[in-house]
Amino acid sequence: MKTLLTTYFVILFSTISFAQKPDKVLARVKYSFIHIRDTTQKNNPYTENMLLVIGKNASVFTSLDRLERELDLPKAKRAPGSPFKPINQVDLYFFAKENKLMSRERFMNAYYLIDEPSQQINWKITKDTTSFNGVHCKKATATFKGRNWIAWYAPELPFQSGPWKLNGLPGLIIQANDDKKEVQFLFDGIDNLKKENLSAEQIELAKVYDKSFFFSTEIALQKDAKITARAEFDKIMDLFKKDPKGFIAAASGTPRDKVFIGGSMTGVSHTTINNPIELPEKK
Template structure:
């Protein structure tokens, strides 16, 4: 445990002090994501419902399925805390679904030209980089998706040839995943082999009637929600797009070290994180407990020989 705690302390470089200011959320776009992760099983693609929250100067892309799962798990957690009031905090959370979800969230800040990837390993960790420069070629082809007028654009990005359909009447430079930089919201996108597809599933305007302030309540044991790997939904279902206030800025190299420590000794990793956070109580892992971002681990190993980002051919 001491070794794991040392790794944790070394990994947390600093509390994130990004210059990016919160941006008002204007709309939420839903996508149906399909990805042939294993080329030996093309008839069994990975699927997931995704969400893009867009503002004038920022956006965040996350798993809609993950949000719904977190809400359900949080309800279980709150019920157990109420039932255990005054007694030992022994928590057992059952998965609401065995299906893995994407554990990464992508923030794009247009003015600052910054791209921030968020991943949760007990705490939120942020990796900042310059926004990827995508050289789009806009064509004259047009199409309509659920009544949204779109124009076609093509590019080569991250090892794939992409086709995107963007809406000129929606002046947002964002899109699903890391796709951005067109003069309009990217409504649909797919690579030329259609091994990776982001299909438009609807758009909602953010207003006072559909804003959820948070999915977190105030539990008896203050940080217990963090133990279970659940986020508040402010950055996704609230009125603002913002980075987690308690996030830690790190590098991919240091984050990989932390994941290695977690995989070697999951229970020791949890105990070390609890000790580092000053949380009191007895928390034990079980096979039904989701202790890490879904999609990064689980009871079933997923073969991925066809990642979204492919190496460039030399």
């Protein structure tokens, strides 16, 4: 295990060159994420509040619920005795000009920027139109990651970004769902970046948000994160999943019998997922 780990870590730590200048934040869009993770519990879907931070070229999609929990906001605190809700721990960066997607994940007390395989989404734009909270949108459809997607994008907002890995349309993707509505990203508003006409309470809340990496004035990749490819990162994760104790012992030098792996710190296990967002590609 130790020899194998050494080989993989050498590959994992080899840096992929990707120079990306910080991009000024131009908008922040909120989405309500609804996902039927367990098809035996269709009436009890997973829900999470998400955030898309957009610049001229770059964007990053993250969990707003996670950010608010990290900022220790009162509304993010759970009531005593209530179940602990797992939240999304992966951040997705998209760079429009390069058509490049990167994810940011934490593993073994370190952050990794993972170079995802690029994939052009073959959107078909239709004549259908609608509006969400006064934002005029056009409809587009595509088959992507094993699902048939319906997206509504706003031509008046000239960003090629969208929620999750959905991107590449001539306008910001305001709302999207698969044709079975097992996965939905519902538009929940655009933040007022100029902080004009805000109440005193909103101004104070904005000061708290400003402490977050995702509420700064620029979109930038984490400087101290290790950059690697998806295939190499997955090899390491597979080793960890097969033998967590052996992996930690080999990586840390701690004797195997001294490695302790407990259950969930909250005492709550993760929800069954038999219906992931990404499904096998249709042939």
